[in-house]
Amino acid sequence: MHTEIKRTAVYVYEAPVRLWHWINALAITVLAASGWFIANPLPTLPGEASDHFVMGYIRFAHFAAAYIFAVAFLGRIYWAFVGNSHSRQLFSLPLHRLSFWRELLHEVRWYAFLEQEPKKYVGHNPLAHLVMVAIITVGGIAMVLTGFALYAEQSGLGSWQDQLFGWLIPLVGQSQDVRLWHHWGMWIIVIFVVIHVYVAIREDIVSRQSLISTMVSGWRMFKDDRP
Ligand code: HEM
Numbered sequence: 001m002h003t004e005i006k007r008t009a010v011y012v013y014e015a016p017v018r019l020w021h022w023i024n025a026l027a028i029t030v031l032a033a034s035g036w037f038i039a040n041p042l043p044t045l046p047g048e049a050s051d052h053f054v055m056g057y058i059r060f061a062h063f064a065a066a067y068i069f070a071v072a073f074l075g076r077i078y079w080a081f082v083g084n085s086h087s088r089q090l091f092s093l094p095l096h097r098l099s100f101w102r103e104l105l106h107e108v109r110w111y112a113f114l115e116q117e118p119k120k121y122v123g124h125n126p127l128a129h130l131v132m133v134a135i136i137t138v139g140g141i142a143m144v145l146t147g148f149a150l151y152a153e154q155s156g157l158g159s160w161q162d163q164l165f166g167w168l169i170p171l172v173g174q175s176q177d178v179r180l181w182h183h184w185g186m187w188i189i190v191i192f193v194v195i196h197v198y199v200a201i202r203e204d205i206v207s208r209q210s211l212i213s214t215m216v217s218g219w220r221m222f223k224d225d226r227p
């Protein structure tokens, strides 16, 4: 029997959002890998430190990616003002709407294989939306604040990092507390990334709408083989 598959496409993610997504993914990968080595340093090598500079290069990678992450995030905030409505999702949550919570529950059940029918969304589904705001927007800001506060200790009293972010250290407790929060933040983000990639691939296959190609081309395709 011949089944006709109807496809409709909607333009969702504009180029700056897509570019930011992939730059951000790359920066976070470098930050997590270099951060892991900062937390678990390699054994000391014999000779002058300046002859090999291994930890120096690892820290350089961390700080270079950190600046890219922070500047890209500022760019993403700017785009939320001038971009389309989907570009604002990362910065607003409709928590006051009952339908948001109802659909959130549906998504949790759908991901747990307890629902038969996927719901379709042009932008993010409510569960993805909530998790992205919590981990990327709130978590990302927390990583920038704690990261630059740690950086301020090295750039010194009175440096711009110290003036802008130094206040965080006494607020949190002391330097080691800030380091621990920064460290736990990494694990929260790493867990998010693992689940995010699993879900993106899973939904692309079973939810009858495109996901991965949407973050490449910007277009969401809805596939429907029912009349
Ligand atoms: C460090 C790695 C990654 C991070 C931190 C990350 C983060 C994010 C964020 C914040 C968004 C929301 C974008 C926005 O609204 O502006 C998003 C969307 C998306 N990401 Fe990632 N991502 C990562 C890696 C990946 C990878 C490797 C894939 C592909 C397998 C992927 C696929 C997607 C897709 C398909 C969407 C759109 C979801 C939708 O249409 O609702 N991401 N990601």
Ligand code: HEM
Residues within 6 Å of the ligand: 028, 031, 032, 034, 035, 036, 038, 039, 059, 062, 063, 066, 067, 069, 070, 143, 144, 146, 147, 148, 150, 151, 152, 179, 180, 182, 183, 185, 186, 189
């Ligand atoms: C997703 C973002 C980030 C991740 C996953 C991450 C991860 C980490 C980890 C795991 C550590 C080691 C902490 C420890 O000693 O236990 C670290 C250290 C550090 N991070 Fe980040 N980081 C991120 C963003 C940033 C940002 C935006 C900055 C801003 C400059 C930054 C600056 C620092 C500094 C200064 C240190 C201490 C380095 C040292 O003592 O040698 N990080 N980071």
